[in-house]
Structures are given as structure tokens and as C-alpha cells.
Amino acid sequence: MGYVNLDVSATRxxxxxxxxxxxxxxxxxxxxxxxxxxxxxxxxxxxxVQRLIxxxxxxxxxxxxxxxxxxxxxxxxxxxVIDAPKSIGQVMxxxxxxxxxxxxxxxxxxxxxxxxxxxxxxxGYYAAMAAAADMVGICMxxxxxxxxxxxxxxxxxxxxxxxxxxxxxxxxxxxxVATTIITRGKLEVYRKKELPVPKGWVADENxxxxxxxxxxxxxxxxxxGGGIFPLGGGQEDSGSHKGYGLGIIVEMFTSIFAGGTTSxxxxxxxxxxxxxxxxxxxxxxxxxxxxxKDRMSAxxxxxxxxxxxxxxxxxxIHGEKEAESAAEKMKNGIPVNExxxxxxxxxxxxxxxxxxxxxxx
Numbered sequence: 496m497g498y499v500n501l502d503v504s505a506t507r508x509x510x511x512x513x514x515x516x517x518x519x520x521x522x523x524x525x526x527x528x529x530x531x532x533x534x535x536x537x538x539x540x541x542x543x544v545q546r547l548i549x550x551x552x553x554x555x556x557x558x559x560x561x562x563x564x565x566x567x568x569x570x571x572x573x574x575x576v577i578d579a580p581k582s583i584g585q586v587m588x589x590x591x592x593x594x595x596x597x598x599x600x601x602x603x604x605x606x607x608x609x610x611x612x613x614x615x616x617x618x619g620y621y622a623a624m625a626a627a628a629d630m631v632g633i634c635m636x637x638x639x640x641x642x643x644x645x646x647x648x649x650x651x652x653x654x655x656x657x658x659x660x661x662x663x664x665x666x667x668x669x670x671x672v673a674t675t676i677i678t679r680g681k682l683e684v685y686r687k688k689e690l691p692v693p694k695g696w697v698a699d700e701n702x703x704x705x706x707x708x709x710x711x712x713x714x715x716x717x718x719x720g721g722g723i724f725p726l727g728g729g730q731e732d733s734g735s736h737k738g739y740g741l742g743i744i745v746e747m748f749t750s751i752f753a754g755g756t757t758s759x760x761x762x763x764x765x766x767x768x769x770x771x772x773x774x775x776x777x778x779x780x781x782x783x784x785x786x787x788k789d790r791m792s793a794x795x796x797x798x799x800x801x802x803x804x805x806x807x808x809x810x811x812i813h814g815e816k817e818a819e820s821a822a823e824k825m826k827n828g829i830p831v832n833e834x835x836x837x838x839x840x841x842x843x844x845x846x847x848x849x850x851x852x853x854x855x856x
Contacts, residue, residue: 497832497833498830498831498832498833499830499831499833499836499856500827500828500829500830500831501544501828501829501831501854502828502854503532503536503824503825503828503829505853505854506532506535506544506829506853507528507529507532508853509839509843509848509850509853509854510524510527510528510531510532510544510547511524511525511527511528512524512843512848513547513842513843513846513848514527514528516846516847516848517554517561517846518561518562519561519583520561520562522586523561523562523583523586526583526585526586526589527550527583527585527586529585530585530588530589530615530616530617530620531543531544531546531547531585531616532544532829533616533617533620533821534546534616534617534620535824535829536817536820536821536824536825536829537617537619537817537820537821538816538817538820538824539617539817540680540684540830540832541678541680541681541683541684542616542617542678542680543829544829544831544835544839545680545683545684545687545831545832545835545838546614546616546680547835547838547839547842548835548838548842549614549764550613550614551838551842553613553614553763553764553766553767556763556766557581558581558613558763558766558767559581559583559613559766559767560581560582561583563579563580563581563582563583565577565578565579565582565587565590565609566578566579572598572601572602573598573602573603573604573605573606574598574605574606574607574608575591575594575598575606575607575608576607576608576609576610576752576753576754577590577591577607577608577609577610578610578611579609579610579611579612580611580612580767581611581612581613581766581767582609582611582612582613583612583613584612584613584614584615584616584769584771585615585616587609587612587615587771588609588615588616588620588621588634588771588773589621589624591607591608591609591621591771591773592607592621592624592625592632592634592773592775593624594607594773595607595625595773595774595775596624596625596628596630596775598775599625599630599775599776599777600628600777603776603777603779603780604774604775604776604777604780605774605775606772606773606774607772607773607774608748608749608752608753608755608770608771608772608773609753609770609771609772609773610750610753610754610755610756610768610770611755611756611767611768611769611770612767612769612770612771613765613766613767613769614638614764614765614766614769615636615769615771617658617671618634618635618636618656618657618658618671618771619634619658619660619669619670619671621634621658621773622634622658622659622660622669622670622671623660623667623669625660625774625775625776626660626661626662626667626668626669628775629662629777629784630662630775630776630777630778631659631660631661631774631775631776631778632658632659632660632661632773632774632775632776633657633658633659633772633773633774633776634657634658634771634772634773634774635655635656635657635658635745635748635749635771635772636653636655636656636745636749636769636770636771636772637653637655637745637746637749637750637755637756637757637758637761637769637770637771638653638654638655638679638758638761638765638769639653639679639715639758639761639762639764639765640652640653640715640718640722640758640759640761641653641654641675641679641715641722641723641758642654642655642674642675642722642723642724642725642738642739642742642758643698643702643721643722643723643724643725643729644725644739645725645729645730645731645735645736645739646731647702648698648700648701648702648720648721649702649720649721649722650715650718650720650721650722650723650759651758651759652674652675652725652739652742652743652746652758653742653745653746653758653761653765654673654674654675654678654679654723655673655674655675655741655742655745655746655749655758656671656672656673656674656678656745657670657671657672657674657741657745658670658671658672660814661778661791662788662791663788663791663792663795663812664788664792665792666812666814666815666818667814668791668795668812668813668814669813669814669817670813670814672726673726674725674726674738674739674741674742674745675723675724675725675726675738675742676695676696676697676723676724676725676726676728676738677696677697677723678723679712679715679723682697682708682711682712682723683708683712684832685708686708686709686712687832687834687835688832690708691706691707691708692705692706692707692708692711693706694706695724695728695729696723696724697711697721697722697723697724698711698721698722698723698724698729699711699714699720699721700714700719700720700721701720701721702720702721704729705721711723716764724738725737725738725739725741725742726738726741727739746758748772749770749771749772750770752772753770753772755768755769755770756768756769756770795812798810798812799811799812
């Protein structure tokens with residue numbers, strides 16, 4: 496399947512105009528699209544504009560609405576729980592992290608849980624917000640049941656990602672991973688490309704290894720069994736129990752603490768009943784901030800300079816590939832596959848946002 500590079504600024508305007516035509520406010524549209532495009536810039540195709548179709552369908556189904564007035568249902572000086580039914584996940588993610596950052600400025604740490612919201616894009620976007628404020632950022636989210644427990648054959652946990660970011664030189668440490676081998680978004684990309692899924696990643700409805708992305712996605716939606724293996728695969732001797740346990744930990748910090756819907760009971764692909772948590776920690780509560788940041792930077796540099804395995808000339812620190820990808824794509828554009836391009840044109844056309852008025856291909 497072919498790819499076309501789309502100019503970043505034009506893609507931003509195009510997507511923002513679609514959301515504004517649908518009734519979203521200027522700020523809601525800006526927040527929504529910035530998270531999407533950050534994923535594309537970082538090279539995370541699974542969570543970029545290829546997800547436009549997901550949000551479009553959620554809006555059509557009435558599970559994603561604009562103008563939601565969130566309610567703080569529990570609060571302490573360093574924590575809060577927000578109920579935001581059917582809200583825009585990206586808007587609530589930014590709001591929650593900004594609240595956490597404000598708490599951390601005053602009290603050293605802030606932790607905010609949001610429930611009944613929607614898929615919010617890459618968790619690392621919100622962790623990076625805290626790092627930009629010279630803090631440590633942590634973000635986790637539950638999702639629909641898509642991950643299979645070790646020794647199981649039915650999806651019971653979400654992809655349940657963990658993201659952590661901390662200021663460092665020359666590039667901030669930025670870690671964002673699912674606790675399953677891959678995300679649903681990457682399965683969607685395999686389906687669009689009509690490629691077989693690598694062995695040991697996903698299981699069919701009988702819990703057996705499977706390479707058919709469409710079959711697995713249909714089973715996940717229908718809750719018919721099967722799904723994605725946890726980090727470590729399907730067996731304990733390969734570390735399956737580690738990814739499985741991390742998935743439970745994320746569930747604890749999100750849906751359990753927030754009083755939200757746990758992954759096995761999430762409906763509508765995680766639209767309208769997703770829970771997430773956003774933490775900001777002022778690492779100055781542990782001592783001199785400059786000294787701490789310098790220690791982190793020195794440690795990361797030591798990792799970079801450590802001996803390389805045969806055939807490799809570089810050791811990457813989490814966040815470096817993303818920073819380099821963003822610089823390259825700002826110059827050369829975002830690669831978008833043909834099926835996503837078709838979806839963008841169709842969605843825009845429904846609302847009078849003509850693709851040809853933004854792009855010259």
C-alpha cells in the first residue's frame with residue numbers, strides 16, 4: 496500500500512476545520528488535533544490521523560460529544576477525580592494534567608483521575624506536558640478489553656499504556672508503551688495494509704496464535720474471545736506475567752481509583768467509558784532540581800556511550816527517535832497511507848471541508 500506525505504500545517508488546518516464544522520469549539524478542535532498530529536510527528540502512525548475515522552464514528556454514535564462540563568467529584572490538595580461523560584479525551588487529558596501541574600507547583604505533587612471519557616491519543620503527550628513544566632509527568636489509561644491474561648484466552652485487560660517523562664539534556668526522557676505487545680491502533684494499521692500480524696502477538700477467539708488483524712479486531716469488538724498478548728507473549732517463561740501484571744497496575748491507578756468502568760465492561764470500543772490518570776511531580780521535593788536533572792542527563796549519556804552490540808552503532812534513549820522523527824516530518828510532511836487518505840477525504844466531504852482546498856497532491 497502506498498503512502499503520501501501531507502504537509503503538517505495543512506493537515507492541522509484540515510482536521511481542525513472538520514471538528515469546528517461539527518460544532519466543536521476552537522480550543523477543543525485545537526487540543527484534539529494537536530494530540531493527533533503529535534503522534535504522527537513522533538512516528539506513531541497508529542494514534543495519528545489514521546484514528547480520525549475512529550473519532551468520527553464515535554461522534555456519529557453519540558459517544559463523543561463537545562461542550563461537556565466536567566464535574567470534580569472528589570478533591571484533596573494533591574488529588575482529584577473528574578467525571579466527564581462522553582467528553583473529548585484529548586481535552587480532558589490536557590485539563591487533568593494542567594490541574595496536576597498546578598497542584599504540584601503548590602504542594603510538590605498532583606494526581607488527577609478522569610472517568611467516563613474517551614480515547615485520548617498517546618499517553619506520552621500528557622506526560623510531556625509535565626516535563627515542559629520542569630516536572631516529572633506520569634500518565635496511564637485504561638481501554639476496552641483487548642489484552643489476554645497469562646494462561647487465558649479472552650481479552651480482560653486494556654492495552655493500558657504507561658507514559659513517563661522527565662527533563663534531561665539534550666533531549667527529555669520520554670517513555671510511552673502499552674502493556675500489551677501492540678496496541679489496537681497498530682492492529683488497525685496492519686489491517687489497512689493487509690499485512691499478516693507477526694507470530695506471537697495476537698490470538699484468535701480460541702486463544703490460539705493468529706496472524707489475521709481483521710479477525711482479531713472483529714473478535715475484540717464482538718467480545719468473542721481472543722485479543723492481544725501481554726508484553727512477554729502468551730507464556731510465563733517468556734515473561735508474559737510481567738506485562739499482565741503491569742496491565743493490572745494500570746487498571747488500579749485508572750478505573751479502580753476513579754470509580755470508572757473496568758476494561759472487561761467497557762463498551763463501544765472504549766468510547767464514553769474510558770478512565771485515565773495524570774500525575775505531575777515536582778522533583779525538587781527530592782533535593783536541588785539542577786543537580787537531579789544533571790544526574791539524570793549524565794546517566795542517560797552513560798547509557799548512550801556504553802558498548803554497542805554487533806551490527807549496531809547507536810543506543811537510543813527513549814524520546815530521541817521521536818524528537819528526530821518530528822524534526823524530519825516538520826520538513827518533509829507526515830506519511831499517510833492510501834486508506835487513511837480516502838477516509839480523510841470522505842469525512843471532510845461530509846462537512847464541506849474539501850481536501851483539495853488544503854492539499855496539492
